[in-house]
Amino acid sequence: AIDNVAAARSAVRHLLDLGRRRIAFLGSRTGRERQPAHLRLRGWREELTAAGVAPDENLVVATDGYGRGDGAAAMAELLARGARPDAVFAYNDLIALGAMRTLAERGLRVPEDIAVVGFDDIEESRYGAIGLTTVRPDKQAIARHAVDRLVARLAGGSVTEPRRIRPGYRLAVRESTGGAHTVAPAPGGGDAD
Template identity: 90%
Template structure:
């Protein structure tokens, strides 16, 4: 038989209600009483029955986190951060993979697993405002990813335009002027690729450099192969930039491979900046300068907002929260010491 609240109460010499208050972290417990109960908990090895606790509240204790591409290191790292943040609230995370397909995003959004989850954190690519407005489910939904929506749900996303401008400003400060952008996409203007391309244009213009659209290369996807192909296409047209700003780290890493194969030196001939600060960017033959979104903050905000709405108390209107980011300067733009950081004035904010 497992250790019960009654066992803990007897060991501590207090009521079962007092033990329950300590276990549930209620505020109105004196530090002395909390320490006394905690000592009994530690001595007996008591573990709360989280399943029973959630069931008493009409919950399953499970939240879902749906991402477009689990094989992408950024989403894998973000999923780990969401799992850690949810554990602080005694929630288990079910990770779902939409493959970036509209039909699967719609299916997840309409909660075909609503009988086993309490709420959903979703990073969509193809959903439109009308899709979200037509959502019939009443369980909480929090949106991640940099795509902007005008829908009545909390949204957590860094400021992509500002982050892109920071990356381009770094390259301009190094004296680079022919800065290519790899990873543009056709379609919706509020997709992350459009926002980062907008930041590229705005920062060049602000510096008095006319954006050269011949240096913008579209990609079919966001992987290493796409980056290698984009860099190859640019060089095969006889266009040799003096810097590259890539939509994400995977595209940047693919571009680095092509540059090495073509005998171009990084950063002497071409400086390269990525976006996401995935683990791989820190351990390549040439470490990658990159924009690092605050992934723990993104995860924490998403889980906190979901749990807040699950609690059922009064909450604010849907918010747009912008976690911070940093530019991590490494060898691909000339850092003499890997890990050198350039701080940014970005901080968590709601909006």
Template identity: 75%
Template sequence: MGVSLKDVAQRAGVSVKTVSNVVNDFPHVTPGTRARVQQAIDDLGYRPNLSARHLRKGRTGIIALAVPELGNPYFAEVAGAVIDAAVRHEHTVLLDHTAGRREQEVLVSQGFRSHVIDGLILSPIELENEDLAGRPDGPPMVLLGEREYDAPYDHIAIDNVAAARTAVRHLLDLGRRRVAFLGARHESARQPAHLRLRGWRAEMASYGIDPPESLVVATDGYGRHDGAAAMAAVLDRGERPDAVFAYNDMVAVGAMRTLYERGLRVPEDVAVVGFDDIEEGRYGAVSLTTIAPDKAAIAELAVECLVARIAAPPGEPPAPRRVHPPYRLMVRESTRLRRG
């Protein structure tokens, strides 16, 4: 049998109501009583029944996280951070995988599984503004990721243009001038790839550089093979960049493989910067310089926003927030000449 509130109350010499007030962190409990109850909780190993607590409030205690690709290390790391943040807020996370397909993102955003979740954190790739405009009433939703939207939802995303400019500035400050961009896309200008390309153009222009369009390569996806193929395409055009800014770390890793196969050294011949700071990039033969979003902050902000909406009185939701979590440039061997 598990330890009950009654057991804790008897151990602490207080009423069950007092124990309940301490467990739920209600005020009007004296510090001495609170300490005595907490000691009894610790001694007996009492654990609150979170399911019962949520059900009393008409909730399930479950939030959903929908990401484009669980196999992508960045999304896997973000998912882990969201789960950790949700645990701190006494919620369980249900993971969903949209494969970055618009129809699946629409299905998830418009209430799929709404009967089992209290709220949704969605990281969309193809979802459009009109899809959000037609969203029916249902569990609250928080948007995650760098695609831009004009919609009344909390949106947690780093500033892609500023982050891209930081990455390119680092390369230009090293004296590199022919900086290729790998990972452009042909779709909506609101996608992260376009925002990062915009940052690349802006920073190059600020140094008085007008790079040829042949240094920009569009990719079908953002995997290692896409980066390898994109790097090969630049070299096969007869271009010889002295630096690469890749859409993400996996594209950068693929690009470095092609450079190695073509007999070019990183960073001596070509410096490389990625984006996302995935674990793989830290442990290659040449560790990867990258833009590192604060994944823990992204996750905590997303969960905080969602929990606040779940707890809000009916008809009184908080004002939508647009939050830019911090990021930093992690300088490693792919841009830092090694000595010796």
């Protein structure tokens, strides 16, 4: 898996670099500390704190699931709280796309009023009316490492010891944060024990 904390920090840093300071997080979950949602929320908090911006927990909205409807509902809840952000970092692209739908229905413009960043770089993020800025995990590296480890194990190789592999990622900057369809390098990972 990629480093979810570092990837989230890159997404939030992008928004901060654009001058955004009221950055919401949609898609938080309670439960195990190592779940991706928890790690991405941790990255959101760490990057805001590092930039001298106090994380506003009123801008964090939990979701029941991770689909478009969950994102639309989370954005509606956030706006109903009266805690209007100037940017949103969503747990995944589906939540981000649902949030963008709610923003459009409320007459708020993306990115002029609220910039939006997702996570995963699903195909839909590239082809919506507004292209979604998103964290793009190196899915080929993830698959390659998984298959290599499986083949080694099936061949009787010594792969019994746990090893953390950190494939890289990039930030795909698109219209939802004011960019065009470009891919900006972000610090990725590599192999780590």
